[in-house]
Amino acid sequence: MRPALQPAKFSPANEIAALQPDFADPIAAADFPRTILRFRNDRWAKAVGLSDLGDEQWLAHFGRFRPLEGSLPQPLALRYHGHQFRVYNPDIGDGRGFLFAQLRDGAGRLLDLGTKGSGRTPYSRFGDGRLTLKGGVREILATEMLEALGVNSSKTFSIVETGEALERNDEPSPTRAAVMVRLSHSHIRIGSFQRAAYFDDKALLERLVDYALTKLYGEEPGDNPPAQLLGRVVERTADLAASYMVAGFVHGVLNSDNINVTGESFDYGPWRFAPLWEPGFTAAYFDHAGLYAFGRQAEAIHWDVAQLAVSLRPLTEAEPLIAQLERFPALYGEAMARRFCWRLGVVHTHDAAAMVEAAVRGMVATQRPIDRFFQDWRGGDPRDGAPYAGEEWAGFREAIAGFEASGPMDHGYWADPLPCSMHIDEVEAIWSAIDRDDDWTPLHAKVAAVRRMGEAMGDAPDLP
Numbered sequence: 001m002r003p004a005l006q007p008a009k010f011s012p013a014n015e016i017a018a019l020q021p022d023f024a025d026p027i028a029a030a031d032f033p034r035t036i037l038r039f040r041n042d043r044w045a046k047a048v049g050l051s052d053l054g055d056e057q058w059l060a061h062f063g064r065f066r067p068l069e070g071s072l073p074q075p076l077a078l079r080y081h082g083h084q085f086r087v088y089n090p091d092i093g094d095g096r097g098f099l100f101a102q103l104r105d106g107a108g109r110l111l112d113l114g115t116k117g118s119g120r121t122p123y124s125r126f127g128d129g130r131l132t133l134k135g136g137v138r139e140i141l142a143t144e145m146l147e148a149l150g151v152n153s154s155k156t157f158s159i160v161e162t163g164e165a166l167e168r169n170d171e172p173s174p175t176r177a178a179v180m181v182r183l184s185h186s187h188i189r190i191g192s193f194q195r196a197a198y199f200d201d202k203a204l205l206e207r208l209v210d211y212a213l214t215k216l217y218g219e220e221p222g223d224n225p226p227a228q229l230l231g232r233v234v235e236r237t238a239d240l241a242a243s244y245m246v247a248g249f250v251h252g253v254l255n256s257d258n259i260n261v262t263g264e265s266f267d268y269g270p271w272r273f274a275p276l277w278e279p280g281f282t283a284a285y286f287d288h289a290g291l292y293a294f295g296r297q298a299e300a301i302h303w304d305v306a307q308l309a310v311s312l313r314p315l316t317e318a319e320p321l322i323a324q325l326e327r328f329p330a331l332y333g334e335a336m337a338r339r340f341c342w343r344l345g346v347v348h349t350h351d352a353a354a355m356v357e358a359a360v361r362g363m364v365a366t367q368r369p370i371d372r373f374f375q376d377w378r379g380g381d382p383r384d385g386a387p388y389a390g391e392e393w394a395g396f397r398e399a400i401a402g403f404e405a406s407g408p409m410d411h412g413y414w415a416d417p418l419p420c421s422m423h424i425d426e427v428e429a430i431w432s433a434i435d436r437d438d439d440w441t442p443l444h445a446k447v448a449a450v451r452r453m454g455e456a457m458g459d460a461p462d463l464p
Contacts, residue, residue, distance in 0.1 A: 008106030010049030012070030015102055015110055015215050022204050023192070024076035027098055030119025030129065032179065034163030035063030038133075038440070039140055043451075044155045044183055047105050062100075062181045063160040065118065071101040077121035081198055082191030082257025083307055085291055090198060092191070092257060093123030096130065099187055110215050113157065114187050116267075117179040130166050133159075133176035134431050135269075137443060141430065142268040143182075144450045145422040149247040150342065150460025152240060154184040154266035170285075176435070185264045186216050190233075190308045191257030197311035205315055212261050226312040227320035229261070230305075231327070236263020237305050238328050239463055241298040242335035246343050248274045248370040252283030254292045254300040256307050273422045277363040277370055302328045334464075342461050345378035346403035355403065358395035365392035375419035378409065413456035420453040422446075 016024070037055055045051040053061070060066045067073055075098040081090045098121065101113040116139075117131025136159040146153040158181040165174035188208065196204040209229050213219045222228050240263045244251065251258075252270035260266055272283040279295025287293070292300050305328065309321040337352035340359070363373055368387060376382045377400070388397065413420075430446060433439040 005043055005047050006106050007046045007051075008049050008104075010068075011104040012068055013102040013104055013110060014070075014072055015211070016072070016076065016099060018211055018215075019204070019207055020076075022079075022196075022201065024078045024094075024099065025122050026074045027077045027121050028119075029065040029075060029098075029115075030162075030179075032063065032160075032162035032164065032177075034161070035059045036161040036163070037063070037158075038136070038161050038178065039156065039159035039443075041155060041157045041183070044157060048103050048111060048183070058158065059160060062158040063162075063179065065100060065115075068101045068103070068113075071103060072099065075100050075115070075118070077123060078187060078192070079123075079195055080189050080191035080257055081195040082189070082255050083194075083304070084255045084257070085287075086303070088194075090195070091123075091125065094121050095124040095127055096121070100181065109185065112184045112187050114182055114184060115179060116182065117162075117177065128166070130162075130164065130177050131180055132166055132168060132171070133161055133178040134171065134435070136178040136180045137431055137434060138271070138427060139180060139182070139268045140443070141422060141427055141446065141450075142271050144447050145273070146247060146249060146265065148420075148450045148454030148457060149243075149249075150339065150457065151243040151247055151249065152185075152236070152262075152264045154182045154264060157181045157183040182266065184260070184266055185262045186212075186260060187266075188212055188216065188261050189257050190259045190261065190304055190311070191255075193261075193308055193311040194256060197314060200314070202314050205312070209312070209315065216262050224316055224320055226315040227324055230309055230312060230321055230324045233261050233263065233305055233308060234324050234328050235331055235463060237301050238298075238331035239263060239335040239339075240265060241301045241332055242339050243460070244297050245294070245336060246339040248277075248294075250274055250281060250283040250292070250294045251297065252287070252292060254297060254304065256304040259301065259304045261308070272424055275369050275421075275423055276367055277360055298332050302332075338461050338464075341403070341406070343374050343378070343457070344400075344403075345406055345409065346400070347406045348461070349403065351399075351402075355396065355399035358399045362388070362393040362396045366390065369421075371419040371421045375414075375416075379414035379416075407458065411456035413453055420449050422450070 042051050077094040077098045079093045097115045099114050120129035140156045143153050143156045160179050162177045164177035166177045167173045209225050212229050213221050217232050250272045258267050270284040274281045274294050281294040282290050309325055338348050340356045341348040341352050430442045433442045
């Protein structure tokens, strides 16, 4: 059992109160026509002491949003700004979600329960504040796959169908509606700091820095708390960018309001898993310039973190912030090597970067699917096999020869003829079965298959 998934007693919290009244707006959830439980993540419910809730209690809390005793007395729509495709937008915030509750896991880590599709807020603008059921299903699939592949990701905690019919311009309508609850290590974004800086609210900036360091990172502020926090964000986000690449994942919308200061990935809209190592592969149909393409994600995240540095400038001199930002490229390279070795099932060594470069060259030259490559080499030693016998793989065959296996390979998953993947055709087929026949069997089967792969993969490497 992974340490974060150890059973725990329910431990409510309301630490967000320290940021009020300037940080969020108290609101009420929408009154939905129906609440039909479609998904409950009992693995993570156990980790936060909520697995004993019956389905009626579950729906009362996560469909009707009755407060959890001892936590937030009322939902809060968080205020933030952000760069969206590098254009600053001061008119955003939680437009179809809110912070519902805070609580702690067995290790004492502060976690948030936040929503998506829970109704209109002061920041909804022209939106209806709703979520399509398809969007909820897609978020289940994204978060389960990312968790299995070692990405630091929010967890889809609950999906409740609400009995509403929604009109959407970019998919067949009317379509079914749902409300989702996600479990996250905070919802404090780079955009939260940007808003405070925009309004020249130095007091809020200081409270945000202190909250992030003490409540989220568990650190005492040192001589330069803003630079201290930026350093932690640089470390975590460099690792996040590398984890996306090694997983073959494209987030799709890496705006600064979508980057959590804990380095945890969240908010999955037009995501995709790239079948091939194709740097220009994009997930969002509206990303015409390829700003957030597969191979540009590290650049995008680094740019976003630079906006955090700009926001922190009222609190400190530029030099210590620049020094922290300049660490990002090297940390990203180290994380790429560390995580690539983990997925490949070999011990990480000082010369791993050259091996990773050779592997990527081989995948690009031969169009070998990403998931197939890792399955082949972790599940066996196919260096003499036909797909890897050509000159395109010569550098990788030579480089990998000096690496030792990093652990047992006796899990049944490694004997499977095909890797567990999450490509768009299968995602659409899973949704089609639900939409057409209300058949949830393919979804549940896929979640089980992904979790089985996660068991075989084991725990992802920690930051050094």
